[in-house]
Amino acid sequence: MKICFCLLGLILLSLIGCNNNSLDEIWESTETFESGGKMRVATTTTIVRDLVRVIGGDEVDVFGLMGEGIDPHSYIERPTDMIALKSADVIFYSGLHLEEKLQENLEKLDDSYAVTAGIAKSELIIPEDKYEAYADPHVWGDPELWGHTIKVVVDVLVAKDAKNADLYKARGVTHLAEMLELKSWAKNRLSEVPVEHRILVTSHDAFMYYAKAFGFEVKAIDGLAPGDKGGPKKVKELVNFIQEKKLKMIFPESAANSKGISAIAKDAGVAVSAHELFADATGKLGVMESVDGETYDVGSYIGMIKHNINAIVEGLK
Numbered sequence: 001m002k003i004c005f006c007l008l009g010l011i012l013l014s015l016i017g018c019n020n021n022s023l024d025e026i027w028e029s030t031e032t033f034e035s036g037g038k039m040r041v042a043t044t045t046t047i048v049r050d051l052v053r054v055i056g057g058d059e060v061d062v063f064g065l066m067g068e069g070i071d072p073h074s075y076i077e078r079p080t081d082m083i084a085l086k087s088a089d090v091i092f093y094s095g096l097h098l099e100e101k102l103q104e105n106l107e108k109l110d111d112s113y114a115v116t117a118g119i120a121k122s123e124l125i126i127p128e129d130k131y132e133a134y135a136d137p138h139v140w141g142d143p144e145l146w147g148h149t150i151k152v153v154v155d156v157l158v159a160k161d162a163k164n165a166d167l168y169k170a171r172g173v174t175h176l177a178e179m180l181e182l183k184s185w186a187k188n189r190l191s192e193v194p195v196e197h198r199i200l201v202t203s204h205d206a207f208m209y210y211a212k213a214f215g216f217e218v219k220a221i222d223g224l225a226p227g228d229k230g231g232p233k234k235v236k237e238l239v240n241f242i243q244e245k246k247l248k249m250i251f252p253e254s255a256a257n258s259k260g261i262s263a264i265a266k267d268a269g270v271a272v273s274a275h276e277l278f279a280d281a282t283g284k285l286g287v288m289e290s291v292d293g294e295t296y297d298v299g300s301y302i303g304m305i306k307h308n309i310n311a312i313v314e315g316l317k
């Protein structure tokens, strides 16, 4: 109980102290949307931030609560985040309980939207057994499915900021085409991996939509969240599986501890990829990567997927 009061006190203090100095650290300008400034949009994960950055362009001011390499399942808001959420005109989050510790609070705030609300329930994967009928939230593993989130962002921005409606709509159309192109590029690139090698072993169960979209089998040490530990039995099964399938490589993730993957690799006698996969967060915005003469920003959603696919192909082909 004491801890709860302390936390509440901290939040209240941070809100009382919500002066222009703290707003300066969050938003580009202290001018509000009502007084002619840009619409302020708070986002949770780097993947959602990128979606809003692409569709909103220079017309919106985007703040991301979580940086690269952050596990959204276990993330707890900081005092700055509370100020950002309270001073934002719109809030976008991923949803489907990805932001497990924040979702209840996000739902209570005005003008907050889960981008995954744009995806039909029939398209969602409901894992068997222990997840109590919760849908798997890692929908961005399939670029076509993630493309359904575009409409949610476009519709909200258009409704809030009619004067820039044409820009948001046009960017939405272009981005959707990019998603479909990305999926077809990925399918083509993954065709370099022999069918019997299309098995992806990672730290946590974040690649089920990827598996469905691209015909892979996926196995992970931990469950839907990195904190959902697999335990010794799961580890032993995974070691046996890797040896049985004669896997060439397994993959660490950028937002999960790689100790488990390293230990399994040692026991199974398999290599660990030098490239961490971006499972629940993009890379750092502005960090460029070049593969086969193509350069992309790993801090963007498109760059994140290209990085993952290129690493998987190089490791398993």
Ligand SMILES: [Zn+2]
Residues within 6 Å of the ligand: 073, 138, 204, 205, 206, 224, 225, 226, 279, 280
């Ligand atoms: Zn995850």
